[in-house]
Amino acid sequence: MPQPCIRTSRLQLSPLRIEQAQHLAALGNDPFIAANTANFPSPYTLEHAQDYIRQTSASDNAKVNPVFGIELLDGTLIGVINLKLTPRHRSGHLAYWMGAPFRGQGYMSEAARAVVEHGFQALALNRVESACFAVNQASARVLENAGLLPEGCKRRAFCKDGTFHDLLLFGAIR
Template sequence: MPTALPHLPTSRLLLRALQMDQAEVLYRLANGPKIADNTANIPSPYTLQTAQDFITGIAEKYRAGEVLNLGMHVQATGELIGMVSLRLNARHHAGHLGGWVAAHARNQGYAAEAASAVMDFGFATLGLQRVGSQCFGRNKASARVMQKIGLHYEGCLREAFFKNGVYEDLLTFASVRSDWERAL
């Protein structure tokens, strides 16, 4: 596995690790509407200290083979609009996609563009056999993103996640290497 964090350009985005001077922006965006509500691990409220700790750990967690976390930056302006991640499982040669887009940048295809680039990196560069993801059953936008990038619906894990006092259904999607190769 490469030890240097990648910079992944797409048609409209540059996916790259965050720098500490972006902590304020990350803090502001991650506190946006629906971010914590639609994700499994983002706390609410999201504090400046949480943002700083997250940025500090990006390189170390990638070098340890745990997770690739990249900021979604609009190429034309450099503006940070969200995060995309690939949580790695070296034993099973698998990755789990995650991410979020700031409220003002939603419904413009950025999530699919970023997730597709990270999925390609996982298969092509990291040699993964499987890339998957999950979303809450009520999160139809995330389910559409997963299908748009070629992940196949595998099923619903009923009431599998306890969030904010409610048992949530998890929709599961994935592609294996042969699916990805056929789509090239």
């Protein structure tokens, strides 16, 4: 079954396309994104973007980790969001990033709400969860705006570039 597209009042969430690789690389080549995500390469090159699009569009991967390009209604790619599924537990882990020119305008909260709703309604998930570095309060607000509730803090749980970070945990139950 092909991955669906999700439309909101201002956004279209669709599978990434190889012709978006150049723009994806330009958006993703941002030290802020690399600093606030678990495994994002920096610099983020055209080759990284092409490999990511190919990997996420492979049918087996798309079934357990649906990845959506976040686009404005005019087709401009502005970020990426995914919901990595754990079918055995009927749960999904929400992850995302947004290009710098588009931050602070509510786009990510809108996309996250739509993906959480899709997880509960179309995928019959029981739980959607996520985490962010405690220093990334903008990401924490996105998760709360998407309906996920704070569930705690894993102190010094993630080592990134030799520094331990606290992880804020969020979750929502259907």
